[in-house]
Amino acid sequence: MSKKGDWVLLQNVILQPSERAPQVPEDTKQVPLKQWVKGWLTEDAEIGQEATARTRTGRVIKGTLVEEAPAYTHSFGQFIPELLKVQESIKTAMWGEEAQS
16 A cells, blocks of 8 residues: 555556547557656555645646556666677777777
8 A cells, every 4th residue: 555645656548549639640549648647645545546646846636556666767778789899999999999998
């Protein structure tokens, strides 16, 4: 159970597939437009339950409680060996062989 004041992630469906604009790509029209918002819970709630939170900008939003204490999970992707070779080539071109040590 998430408690009042916990930092959480709420999700809302903004548009159902049938409500999507006609000019969006066909694959986009097939799925709902969703919104994820972080904020502090205004009341106790369970994951999957409707909840209300206050955002950092003071807005009060309602949505489905998805996660408690959400973390950033983005990255720069997987390691690409070719990019390492390019980086080493650039360093050598700019500063010579001594850049390799």
